[in-house]
Amino acid sequence: xxxxxxxxxxxxxxxxxxxxxxxxxxxxxxxxxxxxxxxxxxxxxxxxxxxxxxxxxxxxxxxxxxxxxxxxxxxxxxxxxxxxxxxxxxxxxxxxxxxxxxxxxxxxxxxxxxxxxxxxxxxxxxxxxxxxxxxxxxxxxxxxxxxxxxxxxxxxxxxxxxxxxxxxxxxxxxxxxxxxxxxxxxxxxxxxxxxxxxxxxxxxxxxxxxxxxxxxxxxxxxxxxxxxxxxxxxxxxxxxxxxxxxxxxxxxxxxxxxxxxxxxxxxxxxxxxxxxxxxxxxxxxxxxxxxxxxxxxxxxxxxxxxxxxxxxxxxxxxxxxxxxx
Numbered sequence: 001x002x003x004x005x006x007x008x009x010x011x012x013x014x015x016x017x018x019x020x021x022x023x024x025x026x027x028x029x030x031x032x033x034x035x036x037x038x039x040x041x042x043x044x045x046x047x048x049x050x051x052x053x054x055x056x057x058x059x060x061x062x063x064x065x066x067x068x069x070x071x072x073x074x075x076x077x078x079x080x081x082x083x084x085x086x087x088x089x090x091x092x093x094x095x096x097x098x099x100x101x102x103x104x105x106x107x108x109x110x111x112x113x114x115x116x117x118x119x120x121x122x123x124x125x126x127x128x129x130x131x132x133x134x135x136x137x138x139x140x141x142x143x144x145x146x147x148x149x150x151x152x153x154x155x156x157x158x159x160x161x162x163x164x165x166x167x168x169x170x171x172x173x174x175x176x177x178x179x180x181x182x183x184x185x186x187x188x189x190x191x192x193x194x195x196x197x198x199x200x201x202x203x204x205x206x207x208x209x210x211x212x213x214x215x216x217x218x219x220x221x222x223x224x225x226x227x228x229x230x231x232x233x234x235x236x237x238x239x240x241x242x243x244x245x246x247x248x249x250x251x252x253x254x255x256x257x258x259x260x261x262x263x264x265x266x267x268x269x270x271x272x273x274x275x276x277x278x279x280x281x282x283x284x285x286x287x288x289x290x291x292x293x294x295x296x297x298x299x300x301x302x303x304x305x306x307x308x309x310x311x312x313x314x315x316x317x318x319x320x321x322x323x324x325x
Contacts, residue, residue: 004085004122007060007173008049015047022046022063029059030079030127033071038116042066047122051176055129056192058173062122069117074109078128080155080199081105082166086121090114095153104155104162106203110148126169128196136196139241141210142250151205161202168198181302186237193239218257222247226254227262230270234277235299240266274299275314282322292319 014025022044023035045064082104090097093111107113109130138144155162172191175182182191226243243266244251258266281295293304301307311319
């Protein structure tokens with residue numbers, strides 16, 4: 001079997017062959033835990049790479065030996081553990097799971113966790129702040145939650161929904177490894193939102209049935225608040241989640257309100273505002289031919305080909321043609 005490629009190499013947190021150091025360093029990132037090697041003669045060769053993207057953190061962790069990890073309760077975060085090779089046995093509360101490259105695990109943060117990672121079992125772990133995830137869920141269902149989110153322990157990565165979510169994560173990891181646009185605040189925030197929302201939509205949990213139920217469209221006043229936010233700072237990173245919170249309504253309610261009163265989605269409205277501001281910049285003479293890309297990027301358009309096409313559809317001419325006026 002070919003060795004598993006080490007991910008996030010340029011973001012190494014530590015490397016060690018010492019058990020106590022591995023335990024201490026991992027505890028600083030996650031939480032206190034017991035760590036022991038299963039085989040007496042086995043020696044660790046631990047690698048932990050990590051990149052923080054706001055409330056989502058990507059981790060590549062490989063102990064290089066069979067280990068038992070007993071953190072107890074995670075409490076403040078969710079940890080999606082994706083084996084990149086080998087397998088692990090996960091016990092969370094009364095549930096048990098044999099985790100493989102086709103079966104990730106999502107422990108309930110309020111139940112005791114006990115794990116055995118077998119040899120040859122590096123994992124990609126997606127850390128998500130619990131408060132952020134719960135607020136995102138409240139945005140989706142349009143009400144406060146009073147019982148913590150509990151995901152099914154096993155995430156079957158062969159299902160279409162899970163595959164789609166995993167592709168989002170893989171794209172994020174690949175872009176980070178290449179020093180891509182995800183390191184830019186605006187792109188990072190949107191990716192973080194995609195990762196959290198995608199998880200809530202793809203993996204079954206105790207609120208799954210509440211997502212997608214009918215809600216009342218946002219009132220005109222709430223829609224106007226969101227529109228004003230788009231108009232006042234179009235260069236700032238602004239997600240639908242941000243707009244819904246500014247308007248004081250759920251995402252679904254805001255989307256339905258925009259459709260009813262504006263005739264388009266909140267994201268389409270924001271894109272149109274940004275396109276208009278780019279056009280104003282180009283017409284004012286501040287955007288020269290060589291800086292069209294800079295103007296577009298400043299307003300959140302990171303794919304120049306799509307930007308030019310969208311701009312042409314909106315104004316009937318290319319950005320370069322506007323710039324020559």
